[in-house]
Amino acid sequence: MGEAAAPALTAALSTALTEALTSERLRIVANLIRVTRDWELAEDCVQDAAERALARWPTDGIPDNPAAWLTTTARRRALDVLRRRHVEAEKLHEIEALAPSQASPAEPEDPGPYGDDRLRLLFACCHPALPLAGRVALTLKTVAGLSTREIARAFLVSEATMSQRLLRTRTKIEHSGIGFRIPEPHRLRDRVGAVLAVIYLLFNEGYAATEGPYLRDELAEEAIRLADLLASLLPDDDEVLGLRALLLLQHSRSAARMSVAGDLLTMEEQDRGLWDREQIAAGLASLAAARSTGRPQGFYRLQAEIAALHATAATPEATDWARIVVGYDALLEHRASPVVALNRAAAIGFRDGPEAGLAALDAGIADSPLVPAVRADLFRRSGRFAEAAAAYHEAIARAGTDAERRQLQRRLDELTNLS
16 A cells, blocks of 8 residues: 555545444444443443554454444443453343344434434433432433533533543442433423433533633534434424424624634624524524424523524614513513523513613522622613612623623723723
8 A cells, every 4th residue: 555545545544433323322232221321331332442443444444334334333342342242142142133234324223203222311311319420421422422521521520520420420320210211201301301301501611601602603513413313302392392483593693703913702793694594594494393393382482582593683773672671570480590680681681672671680589699790781881880889880790700700700891981
């Protein structure tokens, strides 16, 4: 083989392996977990198959079906490990019954009425009996395929701490009777809510982190991938489609949320030319699909309707604040929370003026670290600069990230210059 051909083979091998893992890793892991009931073994076997591909393919050549090769290799590795563990004969027979032809991605097993093993895995990771932090970590590890180190870095804990969290979560699954199955039809919708809550929490931590860097796109993008997966497995669920729409519409502004200097920008300050129009179109299409189900609007679809009004406004002045307030009214009726009440007060401030927004803000909203920042902005826009300055000082003291503090300080400095 010539010197020029070697880099070409390396690039083709890397591309083939990456594409196969991207398309089939989750399916292989989920299938192995269902058969072996061993979460860590399943993940290790897929990783081992990828490492064997890197060792074998340069000599043997890239197989015609790289995903099927990985599937077969991972299953054989699982069988070898179980043999060494002296697993009972019944378990061995189950695995040996899975011939390579059955493992081919082109001929998947009958998925049943709700989806395939990937959906079973997602439901198991997000079981409401598990602690929420464990659900998020296990979903990132097993479904999204992130390493323990990557998850630990994302949540600002040590790798050892995250490893123990994952171990405790897997142990709870093994000992609490959490089955690797999809709920019965009459319980499916309630359990979908637990999966949606994990994806929503993950996205929010990426969109507006509670600590560390304010924007963590890698977490937001993983959440969107999970929402895409769930929507492909449950294409007629309006709340699944609504959440996917919400995440796409929110994330479409990612490139415009920070200035060149690294300062956080409010929506009215953003360059809307930087908004991702493809993501907006995909979000609107997902929202239209949710509407077409004819079901009453739920928590995620209501938020998506509000996000769509922002995403389709060509300028800040063109924003339909009247409809946004109506949307927040409906959201409050559906699931009241301080954050929803705060956003509603801010929207009223844009629809009816800052004094009306202040009145709404003071009408029984529970204490929240975000209240001083909203109050400061409403005071500023109403010309009550001294009260705005005091509120900005309080908001800066209560801000959770450096990016928030810099944004609030910038507003305070602008206010000082005005007064």
